[in-house]
Amino acid sequence: MPTKQPNKNGGPILGRIAPDEFVGRRDALARVVGLASNGTPERGLLLLGAPSVGVSELLRQAYDELFREQGETIPIYFALTRNDQTAVNAARHFLQTFLLQLVAFRRQDALLTDASLSIPDLLELAAPVDYEWVEHLVEMTERARADEDARSFIRLCLSAPQRATASGARPFILLDGLELAEQLNGVDVPLGTEITRAMMHSGGPYVLAGLRRHLLDVIHTARNGNDSAASIRLDRLTDEDSRTMVEHLARRNGVTLNDQTRDLIVQQTSGNPFYLTSIIRAAREKNIALTSFRNCQQLYVDELLGGRISRHFASILEEVAPLSAVRRSLIRVLYESAENEQGRAPIETWRKRLNLEAGQLQTIIRKLHVYELASLNANFIEAGSGSLVWSDYLRARYRLEVEATPRALVVADMLAETLKRAPHTMARHYRREAALGLRELLERFNCQRMPASLFHYDRFSRTHKGMEADELVAALDAETDLVRLPQIVHAASCAAFHPPIQQVCDDERCAVAHGFDAGQYSDANEIVWLVAEIESKLEAGRGVTEIWCDRLMQVARFCGFNRVRLWLVAPEGFSIDASELLNEREVYGSSRQQLELLTARINEASAAMARQEVAPDEFEMVIPMGDDTELIAAHTVEQIARRISFQPDAINQIKTALIEACINATEHSLSPDRKIYQRFRVESDRLVVTVSSRGIIPPGLNNQNGVNNNGSEAGESNKGRRGWGLKLIRSLMDEVEFEHVDDGTRLRMTKYLKKQL
């Protein structure tokens, strides 16, 4: 079996896998390694990981890369472990590791990182440049130990990075497993806080890594809320990365597998690196070829009941509830809570069922929360982690310990269940892969204007169906009835709001998106889109459409949403009856084709926006408000318009429109800086003028979006004689749109060289 061979030519040093096999974390790795650079503004980084997602390996890979570079920065990787048992041991271990890796780096000897050397040994090996401070530190720690002054001893050991920095070295501490610190307390010093403070005061770069739900609390305490370090959140690997990882693991371990089993393993474990590694290693140890679902599930059940995965969860449960009686009760409560429909129960119910004091219960719940085996939300505990592996393990433990079911029966049942489940797991995966990505699409809604026919299947079917692609795009371009999308600020699976919906559809096929019409953050503009993808091979009929309309309305009522927009998507669209129903209920309805066209147009709009941001042919100008400065803007735009050969009358129209826009900004915005920001973008066939200002938004402006406020003409009442600016602008320019900005307004006006027909 290939193993790591420490060397400085690219092989792993502390890493457990070769750099080229480290998948899915390239960006995070670059960010961590980048911290070593002197020019980086950040000094500290928090690496917030979900359990077992590969945080440790990321740090080890970073260590290896920095070691191989042999630059100015000296990488030091240290992981807290339960083996240290006490804070004093952990601190001594830290100092020993620090000195060992310092010596290894100075000597450019990667093998030394694996050596078993005592602190006196390391003092002997210390480079001359380090010797003095190391000797001094070792002496002081010995003195503190002799005095049995644990607090001083701990602080001295942890001061090694600061002392190294003070002597001119540049250590980069990669500290892992910070969530274990609180288990290692033994003196009246909270180890996690001490470590965190020591790293922050070290003067050099550092990364603190641990379970995400715990780490932020530790940092907050250490800094008294003065957080300044950046953070990276490591979530699960993508399916593709997980597949690659399994392939690498199998190859390295000499395990045979095929595409089907590879995908099953990935889906069943949600691509968790720890579970994947455990299963492949078990296959190697038992010499099992993973070429059938049967073999995979046998191995999986073995892992759950007696393998690494079993030991992993068992150790967590022992840590959470050290007393076996409490642990047994906890397993019962966890399992039964997870099984109930809502998947949650009040804390009080837990307290009664576990028969614990409030403090004990709090400790248990907190640990479950940190390990993400349960979530504490207000007064409710949500059992379960969304992990199938944990659910399976919990069920097995429950049956063995609470129901006292014979082990053989539990094994047999689990094997049968997991085998029966396998095709469903894969089917769900395929459905997910084929899903339209409603949530992702909704997240990209940002006040774009889209052809209304894309939301009305009947209209689309009547006017656009059967067209060639180019023809279709042109027809959509020519549509004048447009739907302005809201700006979506949060999108999630519908099940996250209303779990029972899971019984009728997959998570990714029903989404809830909160947003604001016209991107204006007001009660009146707040809206919730509820979107569902209906399964139907043909055009969806009235019956199923009605059921889904009712379902979504039920979710809206359950969640207390005030203004909602329902949108149903059926692959082949909707029957005439169903379309009538949709129109009656003012529900949007689209086919897959419409959704794809919508997605393409949103992509195009985003790309256009990105192009605008880097447009080379762009002029910018800032003018103060008042004193007829709009004339300066008007003369400027005249010069620009002349360059692209606009006719004199068009130039005058642009000038007048710009003057009106400036006047609007001056009159209505209560601008704090009294400035008008203008951009003139020249394109081959048009001039785009953007006028923005800070301050308040004139009432009703965004609902009108380019239409004048009062629509009045001369001769009407005196009150109607102002507020013509927008009407004028709209008459003079070809396209006028207010774009969303957080503060103030931004008006975009476009004039075409030849007006579009």
Added chain:
Amino acid sequence: MAESVTLSPVHSRSIGDLAVIYAGDYLNKLSGERIERECRRQLEAGCRALVINFRETELVNSIGVSILLGVIDAVETTGARLIFSDVNQQTVQLFEMLGLTRHVALAKDEQEALATLAEFAPIPKAVGH
């Protein structure tokens, strides 16, 4: 022809009970209000017909237009007559867009405006002639 030039920032001239007021190059709030003031002054002085000459006017904004509407109201109230002359094409379009042309007559130039007004009320001969 007797005429007097006012000391107002707005250039104007009186011909009997008729006045010609000259708008500046940019008709905005400030210059619009000056024109309005001058028009009211002329009307209070007994003027029965006004010509606003836009020959210098390159740009007009909507606030300027709204002030012109105030002038039109004021002239109508006193029973006087009002003509805009020398309005460039772009400003004509603007006036049309905002419905101003429904309430005021336009003349190609000052001469035409004066001639039009003369048809209804002959311009008195200047004193001394």
